[in-house]
Amino acid sequence: MKEKIQALELALQNEKRAREKAEELLLRRTSELLEIREALSSKTHEYNVFFENILDSFIVMDTMGNVIKMNDAAVKLLGYDIKEEAINVVNLIYSKDFEYAMNSFATLIEEGSFSNYEARIFTKNREIKWVQINASLIYNEEGEIIAAQGIVRDITESKETAVDFEEQQEQLAAIVDNSTLGIVLAQDRKIIKTNNAFQKLIQYSEQELLGTPVEALSYEDAHEESRSLYNRMVSKEIDHYSLTEKYKRKDGTSFLSKTSVTGVRDSEGKIKYQLAFVEDVSVKHKRRLMLNTLNSLTRSFIGKLNIHDIAWEIANVTARDLEFEDCVVYLVNKEENILEQIAGYGAKVDENKEIIDKLYIPFGKGIVGNVAQTGKAALVHDTSKDERYVVDDMRRYSEISVPITIKGEVVGVIDSEHSSKNFFTKEHLRLLKNVANLVSIQLTNAVNLERRIAAESENKELLENLKRSNKELRDFAHIVSHDLKSPLRSINALISWFQEDYEHVLDEEANDTFDKLNNKLEQMDALIDGILRYSSVNDKNILTVQEVSIKEILEEIRTILYIPEHIEFIFPEDLPVIAADKTRIKQLFQNLISNAIVHIDKEKGRVEVQYTELKNYWKFSVSDNGIGIAEAYHDKIFKIFQTLDNKGKSTGIGLSIVKKIIELYKGTISLESEEGKGTTFFFKLKK
């Protein structure tokens, strides 16, 4: 209630004050009017005197605006002449100035005159002209308004230049005030004018800056350079210079600036003003700095596949380039659940490159431990307000801590602390995150590379093993055959010596037994030879490719093998020459032919080799009229050590070797046989 009354009282007071003001205004207006009227009345009498002599355009019009009198100057200005046509001034008014003209006319009627009316008009040939009009009313004796007269002055030219100047000034002011560059005008290196941008940048007001020596605002570092450049400008050596300097703000912080200074000279060429453009390049500078840091880190990572080496690069490069007080890289030790320092800017190392007084941080403890646990980077502006912070030797007020993550798992932390608050920025955070990513990529690559190297060496090892075991296998067959054959020779010699030494006591039966013993030795020797041959069929070391004439092979076999008189060995004249290993092909035919010969039980034996050429194969057959092979054994005979006779004549290796050789030449073997009538082996060798 009380408040309401107070408000009403206040409103009433305001109303009263407004009324008083209005009355005061009205009074003043009336007295002004009276003064003007008096002044004008004296003038009306004078007008005829100078009417014709006046140089300016002079017009008299009636109350409707119709021109009733005009001098030559007016004709010249407007292009119209009332001697030729009627003119109404309303038609001359430039459309945009119509309202202004009407108001002025009203003023004229109301007050009897107006002065310094400035507006645009259209001339007869539609030119737009700026005119200044001073007008007054003409009354008759009775005091009635009968006409209005006016002096019209052409001000087009001056108006245009005035507009230009004004506009330019406005434009310039707009530029200066809205410029993002700080602009400083100085005289004798003392500030006389500054723009908004500069005031904002430096945090001082225009007033505060006025008269301040320019050097008072910047750090000393660049003063000498600045002075020497200024002196060169004074001595007319240069007109312009630019330099990088650091400015102090009112709040004590600073910014890096690129300052361009231009000298404004007077007519004698002396420096009158110094115009300086100040650009805050701190952000640019920082960005460039960070980009450079990232670049140099990326470069230094090349070829480093070990996290320890990479960590040292991070610690040293970031601390050095970004002016950090320290930079520590920790590695997560999963087994012990701690973080172990693996690098640190300025950290001392022993001869094994191990850090002396290494830092250990339990997982989850402090900001670093927390970052390692959560995998989230931390940017702490004020550690005294962060409960995670653990004071080590002394409190450092700001801290930045970024995890290094590989496949979602934190493997390390990059950390830096600084003695003052708010040292680390979002840009620092972004940079360190980038570095962490880089490390992650590098280490992932390193791990992949290690794996690849491991896999390659494993493959190599496997290959070596395979080679070795192949060789071992050959050596094994070789050594075994030697070791088995040698005792056979010894036994044979020992038997001979025994027979010689006891010749006089040994009867025929004893000697017969010794013969049988020697026979067995021979069988065993042949078996060992067979195994050796079998194992060496696909020994690449002794496999050659040469032109092999089958006819020559068969002729050789005829001379090597003992072919009894009653057995006929036939082969056609027309036999191919094939590309193969001669020894193998000879082994193949020899085994089949000797098998055939051995198994002939007929009085008149016959062994025949035949041949047909197929598109991709050479097809041969070896047939005999021997005992034949029961069908049940057709598969079995090709298996090693399988022999069908038990006379000890064959080792059971021959057909196995045959099959192996045929397989070597990507061929097949089959047989047709009728017991008691004979056998035919068919085989194909790939061309």
Next chain:
Amino acid sequence: MLENLSFLFIEDDEIEVLKFKKSLKKLGFTHRILEAKNGEEALDILRKKQELPNVILLDLNMPKMNGLEFLKELKEDSHLRYIPAIIVTTSNNHQDMLESYKLGIAGYIIKPLRYEDYIKKIQRVVDYWMVNEVIEF
């Protein structure tokens, strides 16, 4: 031509040594036989140079230093390399034969199973070397 040659017989199997000696005796030869159980022992004998053989006969499969290894050492010695070396082995392995000839041998003899065949082979070898002019050290 020498009536009495000296052979260095390198062989680890004593029955083989006996066979060789008995064969020579049976054939009525009176050549001198130096014995070594392996390559190392043979090199020791040769390097002493008190008595150098006219011909070396050696087995391939021996303990410690085998025949091929012995051959390599022998052929590296500027002096001993001229002594003809003949392989006497059970191995008809192609690789062995090739390696031996590469290193420079004077012969490659495969031990036959039968003792009488062996004697015949030895006789031919000894006869051959008896008609040869050999270097006398």
